[in-house]
Amino acid sequence: MNSLNGVGNANMMKVAFEFIRNCESSLMLDIGAGTGRNARICKDMSYKGHIDGIDMNSKMLEVAKSKAVYRKLFRQPIHGDDPLSIEDCSYDVVTAASALLMNHLPARSIRQLVKVIRHGGILVFNSRSGLENRKYLEVLMGYADELITANVIKLEKKEVILYGGVGEGKIYAYVWVHRKI
Ligand SMILES: C[S@@+](CC[C@H](N)C(=O)[O-])C[C@H]1O[C@@H](n2cnc3c(N)ncnc32)[C@H](O)[C@@H]1O
Secondary structure: OOOOOOHHHHHHHHHHHOOOOOOOOOEEEEEOOOOOHHHHHHHHOOOOOEEEEEEOOHHHHHHHHHOOOOOEEEEOOOOOOOOOOOOOOOEEEEEEOOOOOOOOOOHHHHHHHHHOEEEEEEEEEEEEOOHHHHHHHHHHHHHHHHHHHOOOEEEEEEEEEEEEOOHHHOEEEEEEEEEEO
């Protein structure tokens, strides 16, 4: 289950770029970096800052490294309430492209993702809108709403994007952009 030919990543980042401070000192963390496709797309979209990545799969990370678009790559399986091996408030942008979805990161790990974003920074993630992912989305939105109610993050934008496929086979996803307060 991925964003097929990368159209999902590009469409997610188009939404996010409206909110990202794009400068050389900007620091982005790519959660579930995989083979590095999202970072490649960010660079192709003229993101000027540095990108670090995390993934639990060392083979994926080897491919990501070969793309030479990351400053640092960390191997870490992300479990629900375990903190990331990263200092709190260190990134301007955290992306999770096709990583917060069923059978991937546990929904409650969104709380750990938010911790490593600096105040004023951006969290952007996508998740498929299909029936198969509905239960996961409900739980994920529950955690996001708790963070909103606690004034930890605020929703900047939610949009439906084309995720991949053509014609009758088109697949859609939601994109959320939150700002850490
Ligand atoms: C569908 S791929 C998306 C890869 C990339 N973000 C992209 O858009 O092409 C999901 C990635 O998340 C990683 N992943 C899934 N669950 C994870 C977890 N619990 N902790 C860390 N990485 C995880 C997988 O190894 C995989 O590389």
